[in-house]
Amino acid sequence: MKPPPTGLPEHEARRLLQLATGLDAAGLGLLDALTPEQSTRFEGYVDRRLAGEPLQYIEGTVPFGPVEVKVDPRVLIPRPETEVLWERAVCALGTADDSTVIVDLGTGSGALALSLKHAFPAARVYATDIDPDALALARENVEQAGVSVLRGDLFDALPFGMRGHVDLLISNPPYVAEADELPAEVREREPARALFAGPNGDEILVRIAQQAFYWVKPGGWVFIEIGETQADRALELFADFQCVVYQDLAGRPRILAGYRGETSCVEGTR
Ligand SMILES: C[S@@+](CC[C@H](N)C(=O)[O-])C[C@H]1O[C@@H](n2cnc3c(N)ncnc32)[C@H](O)[C@@H]1O
Structure with a gap:
């Protein structure tokens, strides 16, 4: 009918x-x-x-790459451009075994962490978020698959001993400036903490860039989703990595990929 x-x-x-x-x-x-x-x-x-309630919150689930995740107003609705981030990261990492460490910073629903665990079942995958409400839903989505869920402000969520051992650091962080215009359905219905980074929009990006080099191991990768006007800024911020910016499905520069060269570095002497 x-x-x-x-x-x-x-x-x-x-x-x-x-x-x-x-x-x-x-x-x-x-x-x-x-x-x-x-x-x-x-x-x-x-x-x-x-x-004005988003269709995905009413339906309660969203397909994401090879997986499906539960969504509700506690978390951002995973977007197609983030599937491109996932795809690019999977290609870059290539293979993984039980010594491979993957970290999803700001996991929201857990979509990236779960789809990475699906692609690399042997890898140790960690999903972090600062928001306890988001993490409660992420747990429902990822824990059964063997993803570890950790709460904290960016890298504070991670055990210190993980520094220098991360093979793939991935994040779709908040990157919208507070004054930026967004569709009402997004601004009013999706969690502000998932969208807005601060007055400039690059505040979380800056904080990730300040520490990423120390957490990613030589020969490892960083993959970050960025706003379409942030490519130059992201390249500048992640200059310690060998970087390229990929486009999303609409041809907008939205994905920063950085390779950490094989030489190691001692903190404070760069
Ligand atoms: C844009 S959403 C991305 C959610 C999910 N990764 C995705 O792609 O659908 C950003 C997420 O980062 C979390 N977040 C914001 N600030 C954070 C911080 N300082 N430390 C850790 N997580 C943070 C938010 O709670 C939110 O879940």
Whole structure:
């Protein structure tokens, strides 16, 4: 059946109809009419969506690369550009064994950490966040897969002994400036702590760059998602690494990849 008129784009109404009926697209095609319960559920979902709630929060899950994660207003909704970050990082790292250390700083839903564990099952994967509410949901998404969840302010979440041993440091940090314009649905519905870095937008990026060199091992990688105007700044900040900026699916420069050369460095003497 076609969705009844709702005021929503048809593809959204279809997804909500699937949610209300528990049917997939093919099953929906064979359906003649909704039961009263399905109809009530559908109308409830439509009302929430028309009030501005993101579709993904209503559905409760989002596919991300090879995995699916639960999402709700405690966490940012994982975006397609972050799947490109994941893909690029997987290609760069190539292989992993049980000595490989992967750290996802600011994990939110845990999408990056979980999809990296999926790509490298033997690796030791750590998912960190400062926000206890986000971490509670991340735990639900990643702990069963064997990802370790740690709370703390950026690198403070990590055991000190991990310094110099990280093979892949990945992050999609907050990188929006406080005054930047965002769609109302994003600004009002997704967690501010996941979006805004400070007055300039690069504050968290700067803090990651200040420490990344000491945590990533020689021959390791850093992969960071950045705002589309931040490529030059990111290249400047991560000058200790051999860097390249990749584009997202829309052709915008959004992914900083840095390789840490094989020579080691003693803190304070660079
Ligand atoms: C843009 S979201 C990214 C979430 C997830 N990695 C993704 O790509 O969907 C940024 C995340 O960083 C977390 N965060 C913000 N400031 C942080 C800090 N100082 N230390 C650790 N995590 C932080 C936020 O709570 C949020 O979950």
